[in-house]
Amino acid sequence: MKLGDAVTPPAGLGSGRRFFMVGYLPTYAALLFVLLLFWAGARAWVEPPQGGLSFGRAWQTAAALGVGEVVFLVLAITLTAVLLNPFQTAMVRLLEGYGPAWPGSGRARERQRARKKKWQDRATLAQGNPAALTEPVVQEAGFAGSELRRRYPLPDHLVRPTALGNALAAADDGVGRAFGFDAVVAWPRLYPLLGDETRAIVDDRRDAVDGAVRMAVTMAVTAVVSAVVLVRCGGWLALALIPLVLSWIAYRGAVQAALAYGDSLHAAFDLHRFALLTALGTKLPNDPAEERMVAAWWCDLWRQGIPLPPAFRYTVEETGQGEQP
Structure with a gap:
């Protein structure tokens, strides 16, 4: 052997x-x-x-x-x-930079914020100067904006001292945001579906x-x-x-x-x-604004225990499942 x-x-x-x-x-x-x-x-x-x-x-x-x-x-x-x-x-x-502050973590976080600022500057390279909006400039700004959203969370106070921490924080902060979901509390419910x-x-x-x-x-x-x-x-x-x-x-x-x-x-x-909203017995929204509102209601319940508002309506399935207040 x-x-x-x-x-x-x-x-x-x-x-x-x-x-x-x-x-x-x-x-x-x-x-x-x-x-x-x-x-x-x-x-x-x-x-x-x-x-x-x-x-x-x-x-x-x-x-x-x-x-x-x-x-x-x-x-x-x-x-x-x-x-x-x-x-x-x-x-x-540990590699995200959470836990007790280690020597140099403050400077590391400031370096990460400076790098985030560079991506922000590249994403707004020609802002306010229409004459500079050539195709290469627009492509560069679009790429920089995409990378900024992938690599860093939107609020500066969420910036971590490491690149790995920021990439994962960007996902926590940005995933589902456009639809009104808080990914941290919604993901455990969405994953099984x-x-x-x-x-x-x-x-x-x-x-x-x-x-x-x-x-x-x-x-x-x-x-x-x-x-x-x-x-x-x-x-x-x-x-x-x-x-x-x-x-x-x-x-x-x-x-x-x-x-x-x-x-x-x-x-x-x-x-x-x-699929998540359907599994929760929720009436599917008619427009993006309603979707964000309903998603926010559910996330508030999961995150803080805030009851669903009286305006909320369940859908009644043909099978008899579901509930109607």
Whole structure:
């Protein structure tokens, strides 16, 4: 049995695509990197062997693993991934910039606001100057306006200190806004009503965000552990930069995945918001103004417990379901 067999998690528990991408793969990559350093001779508590690290010896050790050792490795990786799974939301929130203020978070938030201002300036490049409205200028302004809405929440007080936090905050703030919905409280009710194709897209993009976040956090921790293991190895300490670079790449990937995830949420509300109103027994609106009003009533109820107003009317289904005051 070879080390490569450990890539496949145990049947049943780890067979799900999400578990493999989000939990198992980052844990496997981190543990394998640290083990290779250890097998090559890196030890924090002793000097490295004569001649420095030997990755040839490390590969020989990996190739010689027995069945029991590989099974133990698979179980260790799986157990670690399962134990870390409840902390996934905390990892996302950490990279969003929530929680206790960390040193420099204020300056980071100001930098994000400055970047938002640059997108705003590009979106209004020719405002007030009709002579400057050439086709390239209009296209550039349109692109900048679209990116501004995807990357940043509308109110400045919602701006987060990280690009990932702002991409997800933009989705929370903007998704469903045009129809009167507050996505934060409406999404848990809308999600069960999504069509199979829409749900598959939403789930795939959410998994991409979570997988990239887990990889970024895991590789950052791996970089610290690697630096400790390599502290006595002289120039080999530079190997700790490998997981650090991978962490940065994974974070950038998480930002792009968050933008795509926000797009899928917009599409979900565009296509299925009437399914939500129908499931709630609500009379479908006759115009956009009525739609925004009805959506606001429901969101006020979900968010603050404000009862539906007397003007609200349920629809009466032919099946006898529904209620009429």
